[in-house]
Amino acid sequence: MDGLTAAEQREFQGVVEKRQMREFMQMYSNLVQRCFDDCVNDFTSKTMNAKEEGCISKCVDKWLKGSERMGQRFAEQNAAMMQGGGPLGGAR
Amino acid sequence: MSMFGFGGVNQGPTSAQKIAAAEAELEMVTDMFNRLTHSCFKKCVPREYREPDLNKGESVCLDRCVAKFFEVNVKVSEQMQNQAATRQGGTPGTGGMFGM
Numbered sequence: 001m002d003g004l005t006a007a008e009q010r011e012f013q014g015v016v017e018k019r020q021m022r023e024f025m026q027m028y029s030n031l032v033q034r035c036f037d038d039c040v041n042d043f044t045s046k047t048m049n050a051k052e053e054g055c056i057s058k059c060v061d062k063w064l065k066g067s068e069r070m071g072q073r074f075a076e077q078n079a080a081m082m083q084g085g086g087p088l089g090g091a092r
Numbered sequence: 093m094s095m096f097g098f099g100g101v102n103q104g105p106t107s108a109q110k111i112a113a114a115e116a117e118l119e120m121v122t123d124m125f126n127r128l129t130h131s132c133f134k135k136c137v138p139r140e141y142r143e144p145d146l147n148k149g150e151s152v153c154l155d156r157c158v159a160k161f162f163e164v165n166v167k168v169s170e171q172m173q174n175q176a177a178t179r180q181g182g183t184p185g186t187g188g189m190f191g192m
Contacts, residue, residue, distance in 0.1 A: 003110065004110055004111070004114065005107075007107075008107050008110055008111055011107070011111055012111050012114050012115070015111065015114075015115050015118075016118065019115075019118065019122070023122065038139040038141070039141070055141050057144065058141035058142070058143060058144045059141045061144035061145070062137060062141055062143075062144060062145070062146060062150075063133065065144075065145060065146050066129070066132075066133055066136075066137060066146055066150070066154055067129050067133075069146065069151065069154055069155070070125075070128065070129050070132060070133075070154055070157075070158050071125070073154070073155055073158035073159065074125055074128065074158055077158060077159060077162045078121075081162065081166070
């Protein structure tokens with residue numbers, strides 16, 4: 001965020017925080033849907049069985065670890081691309 | 093974080109415009125990240141969830157998937173820029189995003 005004054009940066013920070021909250025809620029509901037879809041398929045009872053519970057727990061764990069890992073790689077790739085001038089200006 | 097070259101807006105635009113541009117850029121990056129994680133997780137992690145940790149194969153697959161996703165971004169953008177430039181009869185890749 002180069003080119004912003006200190007006041008502008010503060011204002012932008014507020015925008016970022018609001019957005020992060022929204023992102024977080026979105027990630028939560030996406031994760032519920034993903035794990036529900038992948039783990040819960042037995043409707044002979046109205047409570048989750050042990051297998052489903054285990055699956056949900058592993059599903060959540062794996063996703064959180066995976067998204068952390070992808071976040072690291074994403075940051076690295078992004079930094080590398082910045083040095084090359086950005087993807088939409090790369091042919092300059 | 094100025095991945096699409098919006099970073100250098102300091103000659104002229106108002107504060108509101110600068111913040112809007114920064115927000116648009118943030119939006120684009122977050123959206124890209126969300127789509128990337130969705131695709132790569134789907135391609136690399138089987139739905140059986142045998143263990144809570146990423147295994148070796150899944151980890152390597154995710155790393156490569158992220159790199160390739162970026163590569164595809166670059167390829168598509170280059171090709172679109174070239175095509176737009178050819179159609180306008182200009183030189184390829186001179187403008188900013190998509191020749192705007």
